[in-house]
Each structure stands twice: as structure tokens, then as C-alpha cells.
Amino acid sequence: MKRNSCEKQTINRGAWSSQEDEKLVKYIRTHGEGRWRTIPKAAGLLRCGKSCRLRWINYLRPDIKRGNFTEDEDDLIIKLHALLGNRWSLIAGRLPGRTDNEIKNHWNSRLSRKLIRMGVDRSKPRWISRVPRAEDPALTSETCKSFPLGRDRVPDDGGVSREASCREDHLSPTSDLNLDLTISLPFALHGCECQERSHESAEETHSPTLLLFR
DNA sequence: AAACTATGCAACCGCTGCGGC
DNA sequence: TGCCGCAGCGGTTGCATAGTT
Structure with a gap:
């Protein structure tokens, strides 16, 4: 079994105490996010970096909206x-x-x-028609492979891999609603230029551009 | 009131991609 | 070019609480 890096040290597990929260918040406010592996030691926490990152991102970040979804x-x-x-x-x-x-x-x-x-089949994500497709002359299979949506793994629930996604037949999920969701792929439209621009921002690198119209 | 079940949420686990060397 | 370590992601688990019988 693969050894988890968190196992190498004596660490706390389970729910975070308010003291731990306080230490983490104080440290990140002073030093900023990032370098999660070094944070626990530097902040005086008996937690692994992963745990600190998760706690910050999912709970402690000041911009988190709590409460029910609208x-x-x-x-x-x-x-x-x-x-x-x-x-x-x-x-x-x-x-x-x-x-x-x-x-x-x-x-x-x-x-x-x-x-x-x-009665909706929740397991079938669908790309809408303006997403470039593999058979589109303007979109090479290489472009499709490099579509930056994260991992390639095919979900067990029958979801689509990102390459498969490019080839999926397209049914608009919004066709019955007054909401148009459009993804445009900056580097699919601009070719290599966009690959070279990939370091400009995480948002541009890891998210397709979603344009929402009502 | 107790036992059981369903639900919601926080946290953990394991895998992947990426960058540095 | 391959290896290694890290950060990030999605799936899963475990626990607390609410609801039901």
C-alpha cells in the first residue's frame, strides 16, 4: 500500500479545534497561502499540509459564503x-x-x-454545440487532449473523459431554459499562443471561459 | 422514550498533473 | 528524459443531528 506523506509524522486527525483554526488563520494572514507542506510546522500545528489546505479552502477562507444554497x-x-x-x-x-x-x-x-x-438522468454531462469538437478541422486531437479541465480519468458513474467529452454528441443542457451557457477555449481558438500564455493566471489556465447570458 | 434511518457536512484518501532537478 | 515531491482534485468515509417509527 502506498504510504501517505501525512503518515510520516505524528499528526492530529478529525475535527479541527478552534485553537487550531486560530493558528492557521493567523499564519495565513501573515504569510499568505501556498507551500502547504511547510505550513503546519511553521504555524505550530500537528496537522499535515493537505489537512491545513482543506481546512482553509473549505472553511476558514474569509470569502466563503455560508448558509443555504439559493x-x-x-x-x-x-x-x-x-x-x-x-x-x-x-x-x-x-x-x-x-x-x-x-x-x-x-x-x-x-x-x-x-x-x-x-426524472432527470444526472449521470450524463453534455457539451454544448459551441465547444470545439475533435472532428472539427479547427480542432486537432492534440488540442482536445490538452483541454485543461483536469484529470483524464473516466468517472465510474459514466461521466466522460475530457477527450471523450470533445467527441460527445451535444445536447444543450439549457435548451429548455432561458440560460445560455457557452464555453470557449482560448487556446483552441488561438492555437499555440494560448499554450504560451498558460502561465498568466490560474483562472485562464485551468478554466475554460464560461460566458453566461440571461 | 428508545431505536432506527436518513441527511448533511467535514475531513480523509488516493490518484493525477506539473514543475524542478 | 526520467524521477521525485508537491499541490490540487474528486471520491469516499465517518460522525453528528434530525426525523420517523
């Missing part, structure tokens, strides 16, 4: 999930103040049940 947020999550599949971090990127973990939990506990009740 109907609008539910709708948006459903649309985005139809479009992107289980790419929670991308979906979270379109919902200010919400974390990927929170959205994932919300989806698994409420929205999926809601869709089942409505």
Missing part, C-alpha cells in the same frame, strides 16, 4: 454539472463564495435526489 445557485449548479460533469472545482469557480467540497456535498445530498425525483 434557488438560483441550485439552477446554476445543475446547468454547470450538465455541462462539465463532476468537475466540482470548475463549477465552484463560477459560484463566488462556494467551495468545490460544499458544492459536491450539496449535489450528492440534495440536488441529485431532486433530479432523480424530476
Whole structure:
């Protein structure tokens, strides 16, 4: 069995105490995010870096919106999930103040049940027609492979890999609604130039550009 | 009131991609 | 070019609480 880096040290597990939260917040306010592996020691925490990162991102960050999801947020999550599949971090990127973990939990506990009740097949994300396709002359298979949506793994629930996504037949998840979700791929449109620009910002690098119109 | 079940959420686990060497 | 370590991601688990019988 692969050894987890967190096992190498004596660490606390389970729920965080308020003292631990306080230490982590204080440290990050002073030194900023990043270099998670070094943070526990530097902040005087008996936690692994992963745990610190998760606690900060999912709970302690000042810009996190707590409380119930609104109907609008539910709708948006459903649309985005139809479009992107289980790419929670991308979906979270379109919902200010919400974390990927929170959205994932919300989806698994409420929205999926809601869709089942409505008779919607929640396991079939679909790319809409303006996403470049592999057979499109303007889109090479190489471009498709490099589509920066994260990992290639095919989800067990029948979701699509990103390469498969490029070839998926397209049904607009929004066709029955007054909401147009469009993904444009900067480097698919601009070729190599965009690959070279990939270091400009994480947002540009890891998220397709989503244009929302109402 | 107790036992059981369902639900929501925080946290952990293991895999992957990327950058540095 | 391959290896290694790290950060990030999605899936899963475990626990607390609410609801039901």
C-alpha cells in the first residue's frame, strides 16, 4: 500500500479545534497561502499540509459564503454539472463564495435526489454545440487532449473523459431554459499562443471561459 | 422514550498533473 | 528524459443531528 506523506509524522486527525483554526488563520494572514507542506510546522500545528489546505479552502477562507444554497445557485449548479460533469472545482469557480467540497456535498445530498425525483438522468454531462469538437478541422486531437479541465480519468458513474467529452454528441443542457451557457477555449481558438500564455493566471489556465447570458 | 434511518457536512484518501532537478 | 515531491482534485468515509417509527 502506498504510504501517505501525512503518515510520516505524528499528526492530529478529525475535527479541527478552534485553537487550531486560530493558528492557521493567523499564519495565513501573515504569510499568505501556498507551500502547504511547510505550513503546519511553521504555524505550530500537528496537522499535515493537505489537512491545513482543506481546512482553509473549505472553511476558514474569509470569502466563503455560508448558509443555504439559493434557488438560483441550485439552477446554476445543475446547468454547470450538465455541462462539465463532476468537475466540482470548475463549477465552484463560477459560484463566488462556494467551495468545490460544499458544492459536491450539496449535489450528492440534495440536488441529485431532486433530479432523480424530476426524472432527470444526472449521470450524463453534455457539451454544448459551441465547444470545439475533435472532428472539427479547427480542432486537432492534440488540442482536445490538452483541454485543461483536469484529470483524464473516466468517472465510474459514466461521466466522460475530457477527450471523450470533445467527441460527445451535444445536447444543450439549457435548451429548455432561458440560460445560455457557452464555453470557449482560448487556446483552441488561438492555437499555440494560448499554450504560451498558460502561465498568466490560474483562472485562464485551468478554466475554460464560461460566458453566461440571461 | 428508545431505536432506527436518513441527511448533511467535514475531513480523509488516493490518484493525477506539473514543475524542478 | 526520467524521477521525485508537491499541490490540487474528486471520491469516499465517518460522525453528528434530525426525523420517523
